[in-house]
Amino acid sequence: MKKEAAKNLRAFAIELAVYAVLVTCYFFLVLHLLGEWLYHLEARHRYTYAVVAILLIAVQAVALDAVTTLLFRFLRRRRR
Amino acid sequence: MFFPISNAHINPIYLVVVGFIIGILGGFFGVGGSFIAGPALRLMGVDWNYAVGTDLAHIVGKSIVAAKQHRALGNVDLKLGSIMAFGTIGGAECGAQLIQALKRAGNVNMVVSYVAIVVYLGISVFMLWESRKTLQSDKRRSQAGLVKGAESKKDRSAFGPVTRSIQRVKIWPMIALPTSGIREISLWIVLLVAFVGGIFSGFLGGGAGYIRMPSMVYVLGVPTHLAVGTDLFEIVISASYGTISHAIKGNVDILIALVMHTGAVIGAQIGVVATQYFAGPKIRLAFVPLPLIGAAIVIYTLMTGHKL
Numbered sequence: 001m002k003k004e005a006a007k008n009l010r011a012f013a014i015e016l017a018v019y020a021v022l023v024t025c026y027f028f029l030v031l032h033l034l035g036e037w038l039y040h041l042e043a044r045h046r047y048t049y050a051v052v053a054i055l056l057i058a059v060q061a062v063a064l065d066a067v068t069t070l071l072f073r074f075l076r077r078r079r080r
Numbered sequence: 081m082f083f084p085i086s087n088a089h090i091n092p093i094y095l096v097v098v099g100f101i102i103g104i105l106g107g108f109f110g111v112g113g114s115f116i117a118g119p120a121l122r123l124m125g126v127d128w129n130y131a132v133g134t135d136l137a138h139i140v141g142k143s144i145v146a147a148k149q150h151r152a153l154g155n156v157d158l159k160l161g162s163i164m165a166f167g168t169i170g171g172a173e174c175g176a177q178l179i180q181a182l183k184r185a186g187n188v189n190m191v192v193s194y195v196a197i198v199v200y201l202g203i204s205v206f207m208l209w210e211s212r213k214t215l216q217s218d219k220r221r222s223q224a225g226l227v228k229g230a231e232s233k234k235d236r237s238a239f240g241p242v243t244r245s246i247q248r249v250k251i252w253p254m255i256a257l258p259t260s261g262i263r264e265i266s267l268w269i270v271l272l273v274a275f276v277g278g279i280f281s282g283f284l285g286g287g288a289g290y291i292r293m294p295s296m297v298y299v300l301g302v303p304t305h306l307a308v309g310t311d312l313f314e315i316v317i318s319a320s321y322g323t324i325s326h327a328i329k330g331n332v333d334i335l336i337a338l339v340m341h342t343g344a345v346i347g348a349q350i351g352v353v354a355t356q357y358f359a360g361p362k363i364r365l366a367f368v369p370l371p372l373i374g375a376a377i378v379i380y381t382l383m384t385g386h387k388l
């Protein structure tokens with residue numbers, strides 16, 4: 001039981017590490033490439049900004065969910 | 081890191097950690113976590129109107145992930161969630177208009193802070209009373225040998241008699257919610273519960289799961305696990321509307337929301353898996369400290385100015 005818990009914890013730690021690298025790259029892309037554009041969009045075109053905002057968060061949710069699911073599956077397969 | 085839209089300097093790691101904690105809470109309790117996220121953003125000096133709008137945007141993303149996971153576990157009543165979304169959207173718009181009126185009057189931070197404290201404390205006290213009473217009653221029943229097998233896993237509530245009286249109110253049209261085990265209930269009661277939740281959502285931010293999840297259990301009589309999943313599904317629809325509404329009014333910093341959400345994705349997955357290991361009253365009892373944390377942060381912010 002303890003061995004199983006340790007294995008799960010290790011898998012989770014690996015997932016977190018991989019995820020952290022992905023997220024750091026993502027920060028760079030989103031904040032540096034989109035930051036300025038979103039700032040101007042918010043100031044000048046509020047309606048477009050509202051649509052872009054909701055699309056960005058929804059797309060990010062689906063994409064990151066897919067990434068974490070894939071990571072979980074990959075790590076579980078490796079454990080077997 | 082500087083976030084130009086809300087004109088705030090916030091450490092992104094702080095945002096990711098806050099997102100992660102909220103993700104766990106959201107997955108486990110079916111709440112958006114605004115009672116933590118709103119005060120946590122305010123703590124960093126973000127104005128309440130931005131804290132409210134940005135939190136809503138982050139909640140959309142987090143709830144998509146958690147609702148998808150709950151759907152896979154069979155914890156979502158799609159019919160109930162879809163009906164409630166209409167009431168919530170109407171209420172959220174009223175709440176957002178209230179925020180706008182306070183913004184114009186120049187006292188948005190003070191009023192929202194006081195309302196938040198009262199609401200958070202009220203929910204905690206009520207849920208503590210109810211879940212403790214239910215757990216004590218379950219203990220007595222099991223000691224007397226009245227509870228056996230599957231019966232012991234039934235989601236009881238000390239508020240049950242009041243719930244049954246509400247379900248007996250006959251105001252046409254009556255609807256059936258078989259997934260939630262409700263034979264008959266007035267459509268207007270469902271919409272009213274959603275509308276009240278919506279007002280809190282638009283006014284205090286977030287999906288107002290801290291109001292809606294307990295309301296679904298105590299007023300409508302939905303089992304706790306289903307209330308958690310259905311609430312999240314409903315939050316996706318209503319928080320999306322709230323985000324668009326607040327973004328048009330200039331209250332959303334989507335960059336902050338995107339950063340917070342990266343932590344929430346992992347947290348939500350952990351929270352959803354954890355619900356399988358706890359009974360309804362225990363989930364409700366564990367919920368009690370959460371609004372208290374939110375209230376404590378707001379009180380601290382009020383007393384000290386803002387930043388920690």
